[in-house]
């Protein structure tokens with residue numbers, strides 16, 4: 001596996017790969033890798049010949065007071081995991097390499113920017129869209145893979161690609177979970193052993209809502225409210241639990257729904273979602 005830290009070198013190496021007619025698969029990450037990330041590499045491998053993973057803790061997507069400084073950075077371990085997974089190239093740029101002095105161009109997907117997580121983390125999705133757009137421009141991959149756990153992020157990226165006519169296929173990977181149902185996340189590191197057990201309540205609560213909807217319960221406001229109550233009773237501090245249209249994250253008007261939620265537990269902000277189709 002080749003580790004590259006400058007845009008110029010990466011472009012040179014990739015242009016050679018492209019010249020040979022090989023397809024490039026991109027897996028963007030912020031490092032502190034876990035099985036969830038590795039499952040995205042597996043998906044990329046099914047559709048590309050050469051896999052580029054990126055490790056970049058993107059300052060622009062952290063809002064003031066968040067954990068940018070303390071975000072877990074575990075480069076050596078990440079590199080050995082990617083090497084073992086037979087990733088071909090890992091791109092590990094510095095902040096200065098990704099954000100040139102005086103850079104002032106930002107990308108915002110308007111309809112998704114300040115709802116749900118965007119409401120609680122203003123500017124977060126602008127940071128994600130801007131850095132992902134940069135990575136797409138740098139790597140010019142054929143496919144890129146993102147996890148469904150970050151559901152709103154996935155929609156932001158799909159919309160960005162559509163609206164800016166970027167030539168890339170966006171693939172998504174299922175959420176990988178711990179045995180108790182807790183969605184894997186780098187920020188789970190912030191949880192104590194007992195909090196990890198409590199944290200599983202989030203997924204349990206979303207699954208309960210999904211079951212109720214499948215049984216025909218259409219009192220969405222009531223379901224959201226009671227789920228928030230259950231989470232609070234279990235020591236979590238929910239930001240929101242919302243039943244939404246799965247394509248727009250707007251009001252639940254279609255048969256294709258997603259229940260999305262974010263809740264704090266100790267120092268960790270957990271997010272999760274469950275899809276529900278109500279065709280029958």
Ligand code: PAF
Pocket residue numbers: 028029030056058061128131132150153
């Ligand atoms: O999901 C993440 O790890 C990040 O938001 C991403 C997509 C790598 C952009 O920094």
